[in-house]
Amino acid sequence: MMRAEKSSFSNREAQQIIQYLPDPCLLLSVEGYILAASQAFYLITDTDEKILGEFLFDVFPENPDSPQVNAVSSLQYSFMEAVCSKQPHHIPLQQYDIPKGGKPSDGFIRKFWRAVNVPVLDEQGQVKYILHRTEDVTEQINDKKQIKDLTALTEELLMQEQLARQEAERQREYVFNLLMQTPVAIAIYEGSNFVVRFANEKLLEFAGRSREQILDRSLFEAIPEIAQHGFEVALKKVYTSGESLVQFDVSVRLTRHQTPEQAYFHIIYNPFRNLQGEIVGVIVACTEITGQVEAKEKLVQIMQDLKERNFELDQFVYKTSHDLRAPLMTILGLVRLIKGEPLPDSVSQYVDLIENRVNKLDGFIKSTLDYSRNTRTDVEYEKIDLNGLVKETFAALELMKNFERLAISLHIADGDFYSDLFRLRIIFSNLISNAVKYMDTSKAENCLNITIKVDDKLAKIHLYDNGMGIEKAYQDHIFGMFFRATEQSEGSGLGLYIVRQAVMALKGTITFRSKPGKGTHFLVILPNRMVN
Known part of the structure; x- marks a missing residue:
């Protein structure tokens, strides 16, 4: 096989078809360039997608340490037999060493293979591609029990030759069934009139039409109601530019089985090219999302x-x-x-x-x-006088029972702070009133220490008291609506719940630590919404 000019064929569509085949397979151009490969092939040859578009025998050259094997010439012969005869050609057993890690400079790995080269014909009966399917039988050959003599190999060759047509047909049927049964609707539209040359079962289901109603007819003749939904513009754009196009949530009014209905789709358009790299049509894949959109x-x-x-x-x-x-x-x-x-x-x-x-x-x-x-x-930000706000809260609560027993210390670091005044009143009023409600009157001194630190980004508000503290069993629930941790409380159980809601509205956080009999420390962190 002579090296020809490197194929310009875009192998994206071929790769989409071949890559999920369970067997190790290559799709080759008639010149010997690799157009697509299955994941199984990458696995057994220790290669990856970098081989796509490369000449087969550049990727897998002769092992210079085993020239007597003639691996390349044997495979070339089988390849040309398949091209010329337009019939599958089988290689029952062949030693073909492969480069380590895909790099010939790193040496070769001794391998034995069974393979078949199957010609894929176009509509004029000419060979368009070669499907190369291989099987690694190295382990079988290395196992002495599996070694066969030349007579057995000859008999196997004769049997394989007899089954060649069946194998080729199976391969073609496999690819065809793969496309027909995929859950994604796939169609190939040929020429500038977008004649439907292929439509799988899912597309027929989406269109609500039979195969006879669609195949070999212009798309807009077969499904006229979609002409007003921008499909023709999209198809022409891909056909003329050669660039793929993706559309999401496309709304289409379809008549399916003589019933008009609204449907929604995600659609992918790709140019469809021949062996010479010329755009001859558009391949379209679409997924219906009507159920998701309605939900x-x-x-x-x-x-x-x-x-x-x-x-x-x-x-x-x-x-x-x-x-x-x-x-x-x-x-x-x-x-x-x-x-x-x-x-x-x-x-x-x-x-x-x-x-x-x-x-x-x-x-x-x-x-x-x-x-x-x-x-x-809504949250309304303004400059806050924290010192004045806290003292205003003290004044509002001074008539509470036992308020006069609470020794309060207040420390506020300098810095401008911008936040929502109404919600800050809620936070300070509830937290300070809780320190009064739940003070431990058995102690000689009841204290509340409030420390506020402000910088350009945050305000950190600490409230320490030496009151009754919160039992550990209740600590996971204190921010719940209507929750009261002690029967001593005469409140509604809404206070800390509302505090947390206010803190959340300001995009801040509130945490606490508490020990029964020792007291409680609340930490409120709020963003400083500086304004110009």
């Missing part, structure tokens, strides 16, 4: 409905909570007026109880309002 649309609608329902619920909660506070404030005002009058001890006790319950209910309503506002309002 996505339903999910979007469900999410929209849910968003509307949540908004309506938030509005209801906000309005109801707001309306409840007005009469509560009236009751609380009346209670304080009554407490200003001289009362018997028994009546005073009941008035204190009423005031306590009204305050508790008001605290729950305020927590509900904070939660509602936190979930339904």
